[in-house]
Amino acid sequence: MSVALIWVVSPTSELCNRLGFLETTKLAALSKSRSFLRDRKIKNLGKKHKCKSCYMNADFKGVWGLSHGKRQELVSKVVANPSGELAVSSEQLVYDVVLKQAALVKEQMRNKEDIEVKPDIVLPGSLGLLNEAYERCGEVCAEYAKTFYLGTLLMTPERRKAIWAIYVWCRRTDELVDGPNASHITPKALDRWESRLEDLFNGRPFDMLDAALSDTVSKFPVDIQPFKDMIEGMRMDLRKSRYKTFDELYLYCYYVAGTVGLMSVPIMGIAPESQAPTESVYNAALALGIANQLTNILRDVGEDARRGRVYLPQDELAQAGLSDEDIFAGKVTDKWRNFMKKQIKRARSFFDEAQQGVTQLSSASRWPVWASLLLYRQILDEIEANDYNNFTKRAYVSKPKKLVSLPVAYAKSLVPPSRSGALSKAMDI
Ligand SMILES: CC(C)=CCC/C(C)=C/CC/C(C)=C/CC/C(C)=C/[C@@H]1[C@@H](COP(=O)(O)OP(=O)(O)O)[C@]1(C)CC/C=C(\C)CC/C=C(\C)CCC=C(C)C
Ligand SMILES: [Mn+2]
Secondary structure (H helix, E strand, O other), rough: OOOOOOOOOOOOOOHHHHHOOOOOOHHHHHHHHHHHHHHHHHHHHOOOOOOOOOOOOOHHHHHHEEEEEEEEHOOOHHHEEOOOOOOEEHHHHHHHHHHHHHHHHHHHHHOOOOOOOOOOOOOOHHHHHHHHHHHHHHHHHHHHHHHHHHHHHHHHHHHHHHHHHHHHHHHHHHHHHHOOOOHHHHHHHHHHHHHHHHHHOOOOOOOHHHHHHHHHHOOOOOHHHHHHHHHHHHHHHHHOOEEEHHHHHHHHHHHHHHHHHHHHHHOOOOOOOOOOOOOHHHHHHHHHHHHHHHHHHHHHHHHHHOOOOOEHHHHHHHHHHHHHHHHHHOOOOOOHHHHHHHHHHHHHHHHHHHHHHHHOOOOHHHHHHHHHHHHHHHHHHHHHHHOOOOOOOOOOOOOHHHHHHHHHHHHHOOOOOOHHHHHHHHOOO
């Protein structure tokens, strides 16, 4: 769809919903996005700048964190809301969050191998409790995500504990809508979870595990927004079981998984020798979350259908000559195979985008990220190996394949950010 020069955006409730995650900036962000697209269209069209294959203005800094393909998509990807009016795409809205997160940490992280960890203000007896809380987080992480836990052991103790605390908060949030008590979860319960989140960010944790995260966010430049957005994703899961377009699905993936990437970067740290723009690293982290979630969705099509859920773009299903009924019937047909091929290709393109960013992370953080990327990416290969039967066969990576991936990930993690390579790759110059 091409970008219209004159914008007609009405504050329909759907649009407001879609903007809901931009907690602090809501309509301001929309007007920024609108002028961003409009300005580019009016001032820059036809002017050739640094990128040899598109007409992007070099002084629009925000877009340089993106690959050429992504920039092209940004220009063209403006979506129509249900009343047929044009609205800013989810990718654009999410990219505004990326820019904000990058700006927040830029100052603190540049040229520092380690975050300057603030000293503990120790009340008598409280340090022991805090250590216990972190240890418990480590245990939960080891139980649910063994390989990842092993990877975190390579990180500095401060970073490792912080990642465990974030992991546990994410796992608990996910369990609210996916766990054994999911049927009792109401929007009110999610509101309460969100006010607990605010409390812990304000230094008033509710329980031991919250106390660990409360300590982490007091020491690292972590922003509350991705956490709030993850809760928004859980709200979405309560009210929605179909996604009309990829744009809608993208927003869901951002909420439940892209947010994890944004939360993790300030902890993992960017390598001091990295020359890549901070926003390009955040963008890669976002891409890894999206890639993981898309993979998760493709792996779990049958399982989700049995819960009445279809996390696939309805318009793309229709274009492939498929409908919900075909998914509930669970028959692998040529139409299904062709549809799946396209979905897998898209998930891989997000992994590709993420890979460019892993090298920019601080050296000790690269291994766990490479390991999780390679392991998750291989689930896509397994879906292919199962001849696209994701209705009744669960694609998984075998133990031997996992074992082979670990040294491969380690070798990749030894590659330092190249001074010119990374930058020009990120900028497409
Ligand atoms: C190294 C590493 C992977 C760090 C992230 C650690 C972390 C805080 C993980 C939290 C994961 C979590 C519990 C998320 C809650 C929502 C959820 C469950 C999402 C799905 C994860 C997969 O879980 P699982 O297979 O168990 O799914 P089921 O619930 O069983 O269906 C997700 C698919 C999303 C996970 C997303 C990530 C791990 C994002 C990774 C991105 C980074 C770590 C940024 C790396 C930085 C760059 C520059 C690439
Ligand atoms: Mn889950």
